[in-house]
Amino acid sequence: MFIFYDFETSQKDFLGQILAYYFVLVDTNYNELDTCEGLIKPNRLELPAAGAINVNQLSIQDCLSNGLTEFEAANKIYAFLQNTTNAYGNVPLVGFNSARFDFKHLEKLLLKYGLSPTFYGKISSLDIYQFSKYCAQLNSDTFPFVKQKRQDIDCYSFRLEDLAQAFNCLDTPQTHDAKDDVNLTIALTKTLTETYQLSLEEFQKKQHNTSIFNQNDQFIKEPYFQFEQPTDTPIIRYNEWLVIGKVSKSTFILLDVNAYNTKDYSEFSDYSTITKYVNTRSAALIGSTHTQTNIHSQILLDPHIQKIKENALQYFKLFPVNWDIEYRPWAMGFDQIQQLRNYIEQLQQNPNCYSSIIEDWKSNKKNTETRSNELNLMITLFNRFYLNFHPSPNPDHIQKYISPRYKTGTMFRNPMDFVTPETEKTTIEFYLTNTTKATEKQKFTELLDYTKTFISNYIER
Secondary structure, eight states, X not given: OEEEEEEEESOSSTTSOEXXXXXXXXXXXXXXXXXXEEEBOXXXXXXXXXXXXXXXXXXXXXXXXXXXXXXXXXXXXXXHHHHHHHHHSOEEEEESSOTTTHHHHHHHHHHHTTOOSSGGGTEEEEEHHHHHHHHHHHTTTTSOOEEEEETTEEEEEOOHHHHHXXXXXXXXXXXXXXXXXXXXXXXXXXXXXXXXXOOHHHHHHHHHOOGGGSOTTEEEEEEEEOSOOOSSSOOEEEEEEEEEEEOSSSEEEEEEHHHHTTSOOOSGGGGGGSEEEEETTTOOOOOEEEEOOHHXXXXXXXXXXXXXXXXXXXXXXHSOOOOOGGGOGGGGOGGGHHHHHHHHHHHHHOGGGHHHHHHHHHHHHHHOGGGHHHHXXXXXXXXXXXXXXXXXXXXXXXXXXHIIIIISOTTOSSGGGOOOHHHHHHHHHHHHHTOOOHHHHHHHHHHHHHHHHHIIIIIOO
């Protein structure tokens, strides 16, 4: 069994939310067994980006009129996944470029509302983007590579649209509709498996095979396509990884040997850029093992690397970041998930109990000082629920969120991703001026009205 899925979101940054979703449960022959789909209303404090709507062509009015709230959608999706795993056991979620995007959005969606995304280990991720690259590496002489120029450099494209067209699964532009993209991903998967005689089940076994991470005195060579591809013969390079820590049966800390040898890393904080946290539940790192050399042995004597190895379970505490909780909702700790859920359900049932919940949180902090950071992150997620779903949240509390998110941009992990609402408004007006399609004009008019109201309600105050 597989669950193929796709999301359309309000922006490319993880601070954005899911606006449309489609899940389809299929058997190993890709026959449809069950579906879960729908639209989600933009949260009260969510302003969809013009660029995102230009790609996914969602109607904001349709989302508002026919969508569930994000809270309701989280409950619905959770129930679908829970019922599926109860009926069939382990079922991977399969998407395209999903390991880095959709799967993380799903984890965030559930954790925001106090729902565990692990399903006792029964849910994992399979990425057809990674699968297609693996097929290309094994069959570089027959794979129909798609050349494109990026920053005036010749490279290969592994976009869903380009791959689907190369394998004759698509003869029109990609719609970027969630259901359409899922059906396109299924068609591409079927073609890849038939063409290269490699089943998705086999790829899943390779992804979950952790033996390469548990070999003493070995290092891992992982093939990858060099970015610049000046000729028709593909150039394949190799990452070299040393396993320097084990977090769980499926999660490991790796050191990028090539990066380590590039320059001297004197500060311990520098090691965050050359180490990798790999969870085989969500990502595929498929390589071969080779006997370590004296160079590798010397690297392992580095006291900073030894420190990481000795504290692998605390990896993220070794390299603390100040990112917003929605980039890393699991940082609140899985012990706090049920407490968050309890607070949310209390507030949902009685909007007047906000102050008493805050007092309860303060009391818990005082009694468990060692978990105060996790409790702070948990209450941040609770406050996001309060701001978006309470019938009359405190305006001052709203502005504490609005300012870093929409005025200064300090909430963004990458400052380059921040765009002011006023700039979004100008971009929408540009799209309206430059489109002749009635459907696009309607959607951008809806978005413009929504943006103007958002600016008036929250930005100009």
